[in-house]
Amino acid sequence: MNDKESIPDETIAHLGHGYDGIQEYDNPLPGWWKNVFLLSIAFTPIYLMIFHVGAPGRSIEEQFQAGLAENTRRQYAEIGDLDSSEATLIKYMNKPEWVGVGGSIYKANCVSCHGPDGGGNVGPNLCDDNYKHIKQVTDIVKVINEGVAGGAMPAWATRLGHKNDIVLVSAYVASLRGSKPAKPKAPDGSTIAPWPKPE
Ligand code: HEC
Structure with missing residues (x-):
């Protein structure tokens, strides 16, 4: 094969391989490129030590969790410790910003068994008027x-971080009633009276 004629720059050595008209030249990457590459390799263990292995709380994930917890604490300072009375549940299921907080607790812990929108999966549908264990909102x-x-339905008293988490996720569950989930599971249990009206 005489491919030498197609070499554009005679100063670069041809390695003698050619395939389908594609020629291989001895044309190394520029020195600066290799140095950046080597530097990034040398940097890796340092980064790993500082952000992942060394002190806890430095990885992006842990910083995010800490930020989230801090944000929740700040929000909870605003409302104090909620009781779990009917009045509190009805009040908070009608406050969209707190239903949102309850919803994020639900998304983090309950979706696997009750579905992303409460339609049910392993656990029952939480959106219809039928309940198995609930007669009134405090249940x-x-x-x-x-x-x-x-x-089968785990106890969450000690699993969720804060007592308010329980109250707000309960208010969120109460708020799901009457919504239209994408894949509703057939009703379980018996139909119960509507929740009381907010004061
Ligand atoms: C491991 C699966 C699982 C997880 C996770 C789970 N649940 Fe359940 N849940 C169930 C099952 C199963 C039942 C029904 C038990 C029965 O049939 O008696 C249930 C029942 C309930 C009920 C009563 C429904 C009724 O009809 O009486 C509520 C309310 C509820 N879950 C809320 C939650 C909330 C809120 C979370 C998240 C903090 C959660 N569940 C997480 C499986 C789960």
Whole structure:
């Protein structure tokens, strides 16, 4: 094969390979490029030590979690420690910003069994008027705190970070009633009276 004629720059050595008209030249990457590459390799263990292995709390994930917790604490300072009375649940299920906080607790812990929008999966549909363990709105707190069905519905009293988490996720669950989930599971249990009206 005489491919030498197609060499554009005679100063670069041809390695003698040619395939489908593609020629291989001994044309190394520029020195600065290799140095940047080597530097990035040398930097890796330093980065790993500082942000992942060394002191806890430095990885982006941990910083995010800390920021989130800090933000929640600040928000909770605004409302103090909520009780789990009917009045509190009804009040907070009608405050969209707090329903949002309850919703984020739900998204982090409950979606696997109750579906992303409460339509149900392993657990029952939380959007219809039928409930298995709930007669009044305060029963939601009890079920979430203590669990039911021998742990098929786990107890969350000690698993969620703050007592307000339980109250707000309960208010969120109460707010799901009457919504239209994408894939509703057939109703379970019996139909109960509507939640009381907010004061
Ligand atoms: C591991 C799966 C699982 C997870 C996670 C889970 N649940 Fe459940 N949940 C269930 C099951 C199963 C039932 C129904 C138990 C039964 O059939 O008696 C249930 C029942 C309930 C009920 C009562 C419904 C009714 O009809 O009486 C509520 C309310 C509830 N869950 C809320 C939650 C909330 C809020 C979370 C997140 C903090 C959560 N669940 C997380 C499985 C789960």
